[in-house]
Amino acid sequence: MKTLTSHKQVIWFDDTLIDESTVKHAFEPEFWHAQNKVLGSAQGRGTTWFVQTDNLPAALRHYHRGGLFGKLVKDHYWFSQWHQTRSCEEFQLLQHLVKAGVNVPQPIAARAVKRTVCYQADILTQKIEGAEDLVGILQKHSLQREIYVLIGEQIRQLHQANVNHTDLNIHNILLDKHNKVWIIDFDKCHIEPELGETNLAVWQKSNLDRLLRSFQKELTKRHIHWAEQDWAALEMGYHK
Ligand SMILES: Nc1ncnc2c1ncn2[C@@H]1O[C@H](COP(=O)(O)OP(=O)(O)O)[C@@H](O)[C@H]1O
Numbered sequence: 242m243k244t245l246t247s248h249k250q251v252i253w254f255d256d257t258l259i260d261e262s263t264v265k266h267a268f269e270p271e272f273w274h275a276q277n278k279v280l281g282s283a284q285g286r287g288t289t290w291f292v293q294t295d296n297l298p299a300a301l302r303h304y305h306r307g308g309l310f311g312k313l314v315k316d317h318y319w320f321s322q323w324h325q326t327r328s329c330e331e332f333q334l335l336q337h338l339v340k341a342g343v344n345v346p347q348p349i350a351a352r353a354v355k356r357t358v359c360y361q362a363d364i365l366t367q368k369i370e371g372a373e374d375l376v377g378i379l380q381k382h383s384l385q386r387e388i389y390v391l392i393g394e395q396i397r398q399l400h401q402a403n404v405n406h407t408d409l410n411i412h413n414i415l416l417d418k419h420n421k422v423w424i425i426d427f428d429k430c431h432i433e434p435e436l437g438e439t440n441l442a443v444w445q446k447s448n449l450d451r452l453l454r455s456f457q458k459e460l461t462k463r464h465i466h467w468a469e470q471d472w473a474a475l476e477m478g479y480h481k
């Protein structure tokens with residue numbers, strides 16, 4: 242990881258994926274628009290821009306708050322240290338997960354910009370090509386139990402890397418054309434201390450509970466093609 246520092250901004254980047262002259266501009270969507278290198282966008286808490294870098298297609302995300310507080314303070318976070326900014330933490334967590342062999346986007350670059358006592362943040366990651374999130378897929382059709390087993394396996398690998406995904410829901414799980422399962426959106430997630438327990442730790446159980454609630458919620462809200470028995474297949478993959 243390389244670092245570019247000025248008095249009010251720090252950029253962390255992988256120089257094998259992006260060069261220094263590009264990374265300076267890479268967090269401005271206008272930079273990509275001006276060169277006709279915007280591939281598309283996705284709507285979450287904010288807009289994720291998909292852009293074509295020289296080396297790979299990428300996803301550019303500005304950090305936004307969710308919830309009621311987010312309506313007031315949309316994208317400003319309290320600053321304490323550069324290394325404790327949302328973007329720097331997610332960049333490092335993604336590097337840890339890539340190394341551990343979990344299917345997550347490769348981090349390309351991250352930035353934090355100081356605004357008086359607060360900061361704003363952005364991250365650029367590998368775009369998962371031809372992937373769609375589980376909500377989108379399940380609105381169209383159901384998935385075979387083998388796919389649920391694969392999803393369970395991927396969550397187990399995530400947990401074996403000691404990563405607590407505090408927002409594990411079906412918007413943050415993607416499936417590509419080869420049925421490869423990808424986990425995204427590691428804002429505010431963290432590495433848990435190694436306890437060497439054989440039983441499920443509280444945090445692992447709570448990730449799984451949250452995911453189950455997400456399936457149940459979308460069953461009511463968007464009528465997704467999903468049934469409780471699909472959860473059993475996912476659990477099988479998790480415990481295998
Ligand atoms: N690396 C990526 N590759 C492909 N699609 C992505 C990627 N990152 C985000 N997306 C898309 O953008 C949406 C929002 O991104 P996400 O990281 O979940 O942020 P948030 O939920 O905070 O808005 C996702 O649901 C997904 O559809």
Ligand SMILES: [Mg+2]
Pocket residue numbers: 285412413426
């Ligand atoms: Mg998300």
